[in-house]
Amino acid sequence: MDHIEQATRSNEAEINQVLHLEADLAAWLEALESKPEAQQFQSAHRDFGLAFYAAMSGLYRQAFSNLRSFLEVTVGATYLSSHEFKRRQWVSGRLDISWKAITSTESGLYSTPFLKEFCPEAIDEQDEMLGDLTQAYRRCSEYIHGNVSTSQMLPTEISYREDIAKEWLSIAKSTLKATMHCLMVRYYKDLSQPLRGIVEGSLEDHFSHLVSARKLLGLPVEGIRS
Template sequence: MSSSAENASSIEKMILKLHDSCMNHIRQAAQSNESEINRILHLEADLFTWLEALKDKPEAQQFQSAHRDFGLAFYAAMSGLYRQAFSSLRSFIEVTVGATFLSSHEFKRRLWVSGDIDISWKSIVSADDGLYSTSFLNQFCPEAMGDKEEMLERLKRAYRRCSEYIHGNVSTSRLLPTDINYRDEVAKEWITVASSSLLTVIHCLMVRYYKDLPAEQKGTVEGSLEDHYSHLMSVRTLLDLPMEENNT
């Protein structure tokens, strides 16, 4: 056997060993978090319903790209690639929420798509004119005014936690294994942050788009809102649900 063939064989063995480690992690992660993973998949399916309802919007391509990032994040988390899982999850949050926000600023949205400007997270979460600002909600969904502090904090918290894993924060680095081994604390935290991110993204889509959707598209997404947000007065108002059933 030539030296190049031997080297290729050695590389293949190394890669397959990594693959086996990932497969073992997938089995353990699935066995240890079955109900939580089912919830993630349910939320992701609800998000897909929203993306289908918005598929004719100018920003649909960005939504689809971000949705693929979530799929990569999920696979990475289940495979034990924890830092990569948080990185792709942050990209999902940033692009989805960024596209939602910039849909109301067509010129800036076009500059972003053409690569002439970057997404400004500071602008997205600005209390003065961001996605959950009073001025934005007044124009698109005044019913959600009472939700803004909770949702904005949830959005910022998820983004910040992903960033801490990405940037090698000391507290998060200590949690990460040095090789591909199941780490229950980290896997469960990713699932928690991912679940919160999906819920918040669905709420962002509701705030920006629900009232402008045609009746048929509204019907396709209302199930997701009722499933996850029927405890909010804003959602009960939008869906015309009885107020006496409001839960705290």
């Protein structure tokens, strides 16, 4: 409890930002609750909750591990939703998630062929968003697999480390935003108008600087960077 109190007291602004993003993610999961992959989304959401608790409790390696699990499962389910046969094999345990396949520039979630079918408005943003996705995954992996630089940073006992807590919160923010962008790319155009209304606030809050989101929301795009 002492650790949690210190972590929350020292990072109140950052924590509020993470919780705001998490609430927006929950809105997306509500809009997608009828999808076949909804169960995987909910499971990943629980992983994020565990990651947050671990980060606030000083269990830093576990915090990064659960954060990566959240990212893998959410983005993996989003990608495999367009490959029903493979999705069913994944759910039944006959196929493992392939991060290489998900991030493939030829056929992955941000490949040009995929975006042309689901969200051509985001084609000009594919390099930037894929970069955000892979960077978050890579940093989590460095903590999980005992990278020398990160291993030296981790305390040998449960004790508060402000630098690690702040990094986790920063990566959590970028992870949540990256996953919501993936959900936008894959699902927004398929949602009914009432369901779009559930998630439009999150798009305007976090992606109104992107041409893709502004086009999808019907906002003016003149003078906005792609």
